[in-house]
Amino acid sequence: MSRSIGTGDARKTKAWLVCLVLAGISFVVIVLGLNTGTIRIPPLRVLDTLFGGGSGRDQMVLFEYRLPRIVVTVLAGAGLGAAGAVMQGLSRNALADPGVLGLHAGAALGLVMFVSFFRDLEGSSALLIPLFTFTGGIVAAVLIVLLSYNRSRGIVPVRLILSGIGVASGLSAITLYWSLRLDEDTYAFTARWLAGSVWGRDWVHAAALLPWIIIVLPYVLSQTRSLNNLSLGDETAAGIGTNVKRQRLLLLGAAVALSSASVSMAGGIGFIGLIAPHLARRLVGPMYQHLLPVACFVGVVILVVSDTIGRSLFQPNAIPAGVVVAVVGAPYFLFLLSRTK
């Protein structure tokens, strides 16, 4: 609608600018992330190595260890940011987030199932991990939608959040039950995963995550018009000509795919899906064609920074990125909650 009111162009220009700036910031934090670790490589040498130069040692550290991890972090950050934005639009609830709504608990269950069946996290079976977490996420989503559905009112927002909390607790109990039956190493891995530790650090992990993001993210970006319409309310959306039920189902599936695939490699990280869209909305306004790409970039920045902080600040041990995100994100969420009517 704003496109017809004149300010649309100004908004568009601003959105482009914001995207450019955020892309610049993302680039900087990525280079900083590549530079940080037990073996430090100066930023300029990082760039040099990336474009073919550098010593053999630099190349090995960068291409074999740092780069795949950063790729996973970037993809997961973008996926989580976009998933949160889509969920908030669908539920017309500014507090919606894949983690709060219990999708991550479903993904966690999927991961524990995978671990107990395959046990091999490095080989080609790693490609299947996102499929397992996606299945878990879908199960959680179906449960939550069924529980919050009302024949006359559709999905009732308050029930969505309450059943999300309940489903999350139930699935976590099952996950805990399963993970306690695993051997010690696998249990330790699961515990770290649950806390939101970016564990995908091989190229195969990046490869497992990549198709989910490069297929689903463009689809979501192409649906910004539907998201705009849906966020106006069901009746208005139907009036404009949106097939509300079908679009909501498709977009919900896409959001589950994005978040489940992301957490499969980056661990059960909450709050990015909540914060990123909020910041994006403050920066570029509520139109999804602007909001969605900005939310992706914000997600990337948050996750790369959190992972780098968690890795470097607490050496020799590492703090999972999810803990860093929660320590920053939860107070922000509570702040928002105390401000919203």
Place this chain on the structure above:
Amino acid sequence: MRLKGRTDEHAVSSEGTASDASSLTRPMLRAGRIRQILLFIASAVLLALSMFAAISLGAKDLTLSTVWAAVFHYDRSLMTHQIIHELRLPRVLGAAVIGAALAVAGSLIQGITRNPLGDTGVLGINAGAMFVVAVSFAFFPNLPYGTLIVLSFLGALMSTLLVFGLGASAPGGLTPMRLTVSGAVTAALLGSMTSGIAIYFDLSQDLAFWYAGGVAGIKWSQLEILAPILLIVIVWSMGLARSISLISMGDEVALNLGINLKRIRLLGLLTVVVLAGLSVSAAGAISFVGLVIPHIARKLIGVDYRQIVPLSALLGAVLLVLADLGARMANPPEELAIGIMVSFIGVPFFLFLARKERRDL
């Protein structure tokens, strides 16, 4: 519409608020009174039976007469008596006291906030206690149990202040919905920080049972501190129950009857914090006991908290004793975490209640 919303605010599970309200002021019908007395007797018998079952069943099954003898005529030279006296008895008594404490805490919270989904786990109170316990494990690993209790209580107090302060400072005030969400997020934050500490200091093993909850490790020395305080506080909450019944019917009703709302709310919350903090210090974070039991009690006995609180105490004790027994028996010789056992019972119930939630954000 608004008025109706007020009266049925907490009575999601009980129909006919008007008649319930009058049952507080009008003399009880004789039949109702007898039914109540029978309910209490039945619950007490159930508790006694489940405690006896929990003492006699286990890795070594013991006969009823041995259990009886071990409890009432303890003979130190007998192995079976020692098993019962040193291992089973503190465990079962601990489960009973903690179950009662959690259930009473839940019923008080539900009454004070008029929120049928209130629970010390859901509202992040347990997570606060957990967090402080984790911190003290990391930095002061050899604290005596008494100090740990105090710290755990302070942690519960901290998160309670946070959740209720945030909820109350928002425009529109402390709605049940906002309380639930800010509680869940606070629980997530503190839980995340707890696991961060556990991972960083390599405490996962030590903290595992705090996470999942368990009464296996309770010793007589702990029970001697814990049980008297909890029992006194439970009795004290029965004294609060009359005022809480009135609060649960709405602010106007309570004000008209001359209740000091702020004072009762504060006292009630403090009571909840003591109950939750002590329980967590002994058994870890056990969610859903405080959610499920008061609902069952309310279904059985009506909306008067003078009856809900004591019945919750009895039934909470039964649930935790049985859950602990189930956790021991499910897959011997391994023990299942008691929190999982309780969740498997509690979560479907929570979802059923959330399904009936009619209010909006």
